[in-house]
Amino acid sequence: MTHGLEAMVIRHTYRVPCPKGSAGYGDVVARQFDATLTSVGFKLSAQLLARLTALSGAAVVHIAERTLPAVREMVGDHVRHNAYFIDFPANVPDTEEFWTQCVTEALEDETSCETVRSQMSNGELNLVGLPAYGRYQHTYEEMLAAQDELIASAGDRVTVLHLGRDLDDELTDLYLALAGSATPLGDEHLDDLKILAGRCALGPQPESIPVRENRAVVNAARLTAGADLLLDSVVDALRLACALAGGDVTLREPTRFRALPRPVRRALLAGLDSVVAANPAKLADVSAHREPFKRLGERLHPHEYPRWPHAADVFAVARGEKRARSFDSRVAELLDASDVPGAVRLLTSAPGRLLRSLDHLLRAAAGQEERDAVVDAVARVAPEVSGRVVLSVREHLYNRERESGRPRVFVNRRGSGWVAPDVRPPVPAADLDRLAALLDTEMRRRLPAPGRLLLDPDVLDVALPLSGRAAAAGLGVLPRGSVSAVDGGRLRFFAYWKQTEEQTDYDLSALLLGADYATDSWLSYTSITAVGGRHSGDVTEAPDGASEFIELTLDQVRATFIVPQVNIYAGEGFEETEESFFGFMSRDGEQKGRPFEPRTVRMRSELRGAGRVALPLVFWRGSGGRWHAKWLHLYLRGISSGNRVEENQMSVSKVVRAVVEREYLTVGYLVGLMSDRGTAVELWDGAAVPGEPVTYIGLERPEGLHPDSRILTLGNLRDLIPG
Template sequence: MNGSGEILLRRRRLVAPGLLAADRRLPPPVGKLPKRLGMVPAGVPSGVAALEFELLQLGFVVSGELYRELCGLSVTDLTIVGRRLLHSLREELGANDSHVPLFRKFPESVPADTTDFYVRRVFALLLQNPERPCVSCGESGTVHPVSPCAHLVCRTCWDGSDFSACPICHRRIDPGDPFLVPSEREITPTRDAVMSTVLLRLCADPAGTCRELAAELLARRTPMPPHERADLERLLEEQWPRSLSWLSEPIPVKETLAAVVAWALRKGADHELLDRHAGTATDVLRVLYALMDADPGLRVVPERRRSLPRAVRRAVLARLDAMPYLLEDLLRYREQWKRMAEVLHPHEHHARFPEAALAFAALRGTRLDPDTPFGRALLARAGGHRDVEVRDGRVRMRTFASRVEQALAEGRHAEATALLSRRPGELLRRLSHLLRLTYAPVPSGPPPVRVMAGTGARVKSGAGPATPAVAPEEAAPPGAPGEAGAPAASGADPLGVLEKAVRGVAPGVLLAVLGQVRTPPGGARLFLPRGGTARMWTVPDDRPALPDEVVLTAERVLTAELLRRAGELPPLRRALLDEGLADLVAPTSERTAGAALVRLVRGSVQPIPKADRLRFFLHWAEPPGTRVDLDLSVAVYDDGWRFAGLCDYTRLRLGNGLTHSGDLTSAPEPLGASEFIDVNVRNLRARYLVPVVFSYNDVPFDELVRGFAGFMERPRGLFDPVAVRQRFDLAGAAKILVPLVADLWTRTTRWADLNLSATGYGHNVAGSADELAAVGAALESAFEHRVTMWEVGCWHAAARAAEVVVRRRDGSLARYERRPGEDVPDFAARLAARADAPAFVGPLDGVELAALVSGDVELPGAQAYALYPHALGEARLLDAADLLSGLTPGS
């Protein structure tokens, strides 16, 4: 199930029985689902009761309205709806697949001495002979080859009821091989009650809800990851052609725009859609990438250029021909446009689209021969451009970006600021850099050489086309130092133009800049290059510190603008906020985020579950003909980030704290492969744990048939769906994934979702220990001062609500009201500082906006964001990005 019914269930916890029953695609195999469903002879009510029971084992309960709707279905429709509902929820938790580790009696049967276990395997591999007694136990007639690897295995030395793979090479073997002795089938105990459940509600208007959800995704002001764009396209697909009218409004995020316009063009939409939405040449390039099934974020070059229909080529050239500053826009992505020129053939249409032909001639350095009609036409066209000149028969242009870079390189910082003030978005993205050039003294001498964790390369200060962890940071090398505390004598200074510049900039950029400006130097800077995966590198942050008054002024201007925008939204009677939001980083861009059960923004902190025992899990399946060996590992560090131990295939037990389920080295369908690591929190003497997923034999995750990982809290049985606290997909071209970093002293985890660089073969903890330490050490300083969801909630509440109720970390409630004469910024500052306030007594009725960590309260009619939306009842659920979308200029 992957249609709109599944999307509503996953994103809104709404069940639309009609959509599920109408989806006639093949249901999942019956053997994967409980057999109670559809087999209860007493009729529909008993079938609904059986469905409720199965849902409860997954941690879900149905509302009364949904229960009545299910009871009104026929037996056939109830069976279809129930199977698809359970299949989708089990898939989301990771319970749809069989989890069989190497040691089927894990954790009890895992050998205590991994070295001795390895020696026994090697000894058997080198010396075992099928016609002689076993070299280990001396028994005769017990040594036989296993299929398909043909390794010689003694049935006495190796317990076939415990091993699920070849004991020698750890590859999966044929299920019918005699070595595999049937073991007792594990039965996960049923639960009479589940402490934390999620409420499933009836979707009364599926079409309207799909339209509403699609509108929210189209209006989102932060870039979406690929799996969310796929959801949007599915919603549009199932309502086509009616969904074409949904695209009449502007689409603010360029990557979303490109994906949607390309999808509509494939469906046969009029080419006017391109004219309406593509405002720059880069917008058009994104659409072309999407038409070729490449990344509309322009981070990955299409594997091959596909030919486009003639009508599409003409529409693209016509749109480019009508754009001002076309050549400058093309030069932003020079190499990409050179490749696209081979598809568009602009010179064939130079008479019809002369501006586009001239721009591509300049881009490609085409020599214009005045003796040909083509050359004469373009040379005459070039003579009418102010910023264009012809040298040696070729068209040249001096761009806006080159003027800015030249001014910075020559130390003319005020001139560069004045130029950037014409383009507020560019100015804000460079603000931290400009402030340091203008106000902060730069030490004299050559720039230091830095080592980048994650690559091993050496680069000079500030070099490299990289993007920081949350948002763009300065990338140009610093020029001549400015005088501390005062701007340059002539031209513009950054603070002087900031107040005007912030008016039209997207909220995600403002939040990213606010975090950059108030982050003091001295820690580590974390960069994510604009590649197909979020590979990272770090450098010491030895930039000069900004004067306090400069930081405070910039922070005041940025915050005041966000509060002004919030104040333009509809007023609220009462808002409800949760102090725990201070641990959640606000999203500024989610383009590299992976699909996860709990949607955390990189850098966010959450408490380690209270249970003493956690279990990390990994499951994957390899494509036919390709062996994929993934490894679940944990690296352990002390409080100074010095390596203190590991638990992986080379060490299955680390004291009484970590236990590995065994290393599987292949994952053929249909079983795949699973690995687990049990963590006894109280028995570990180190401070930091870094779980990692390695592709040992260097196969990227995107080649997997399926792959996911996560962790459980105190599971009952091997894999307990109710105990799953996080599950995330393995996707993209990455080969080493660091999902989180755990601090056992503070009992917190920080979400990382980072990919380390990987080259060669044999990736493991031993070869990546230094990189993992650099990741862990950099995470805290890189995200400590970023804008949090608590601040975003405070801005909304202070600017819009007459009364604000705050839920403290201990569960108590406090009540805030604006004091007489208190302006919005002061009220927001008092809220953000969590100043003392009287206790709130009474029911939580009248709440119109809520931002919570745990949605464990009924808030009928409210708009509510919750990291864990357990039981918000009839509230309208919001994503974290939706709270930012409301802070868009003019929204």
């Protein structure tokens, strides 16, 4: 268990909990450990190396044995990546040549020749069913022997591991950061919070837990530990019940409630009773979740506990025996009656909903006077709205005028994306500008004075992480809408999956689009060579895991956009496999090496979405021929089986265009607001390390900063968003 907790700390913070062990002279082993880390793209910080050097060799070996598996998994090097074509990317045949070879071998095989001849005579040859197709024709060891060694490059990724505090302190800090996050966590981080909450429920707690899903996970641990529950709505109790049942605390999927012990039933009923007794209007929240409340009532038996009558009212509302009008229905009734001023007055009692309803109110307003009333109401309540909501609305305003006449992209909590025409009536630009200036002022007021601010220039185009679900878990992953530069002359994508039970076939593909988003060409199992690109070959089953690769020589690519995608052709979905992930590598010139070289990996992200077509990011050629990436983290619904790049090119093109042309609020936006307040911003190259505490914002933690510095990197960038 301790090993898993240490790996969690490393994965989230890139810190190794303070190594312990007998003193000694571990310098030789420590440097060997550092050299091994370098082979997978990591290295020890000077401080961590010095700490290990002071330990015995045996202690260093013990620490290395726990750390290496953690970093290998982060980069995707914990599995064996074989390629169908043993020499990939060299000697990849043309598509027609490959099929001809497969047919020839099948005709020479006594077990298959009769079937193949019969199919050919009927004019319906099943190419995918040929014996040589879709299954590795060589072992992993044979593939390694056929590949040249990787030539080291100064451009290879180097991720620094830093010295952390004691494990218990690191776990407490991580718990406080996740539980107190101002933005929703991704599913993987929510699972980590569940583990941490079980250890930390009776220890230090964050000042507040603003995200409801986080609160449910923490409440489940507090209930087990005998601590007081944190409930301020009836839905908090419902989420807690879902957490206790091992269900979905986001409430997007139905939970099957189990029989509950009496102490748990009493705790839930007492919590519901206290919430409603303090504010009976909160019964209105039941209607939005009527069915799950009815199912929960069947497990809680509220009639057995007459001392909590307000809890019984919750389930009476769910069954329709008691009326409690929802807040949203009251707002809708006023808007249906064209009473915008009345709707605004009601919404001021729920500031967050007022801001979320802003566009609707402005469109429904009868004239300038009513639009002025909307703007005035926003000015009054904005200080009471969470920073995440303010920023989300500000981003909406930024794109509102741009989106008129353009398709809009929609993304749900599970990353499923779709595009729809923008049929909204326009809103006067002057009103949009006033609201934008108002929200800018509010954000500027909330931002703390950072003192001396050092900035990595590469972080300026990183989109603000307004939701943890806007990015997958993994290494080097940026939030949806972020833009990053792509270095290196060759780009290589990889996808890995391991089926759980059912035969599963994923297809790594790349759609190449022109400047007008029209299809230029593609790379897939049906087109294994294209201008500037090679596919490693199709693998159609993965009982022991399977990998596919695509390599592109960028100066040979004639397209403007490169859209890697993973299509589910057959079998288990992304959330059903034992493991599935995507990533990309970049290499200089003729570095050669194996199909998968961990120190050239720039990004690895989990594939855990609801659709059948995964779109992790898009690459595009900008001015001067420089390539950039814009992060998508989207899943298209696709079809139940047989998804192929040829069939989804139109839908992919529409989604890519909508995201590429949308403007996202970035770190640069908040830095600009700080600068407006007089904060001096220094673009720092890491050359001269300041001796005093600073605030540093960058992609990775630099070495040598003062220990009292505030450091914001990808792992905790959410802390940049004001509450």
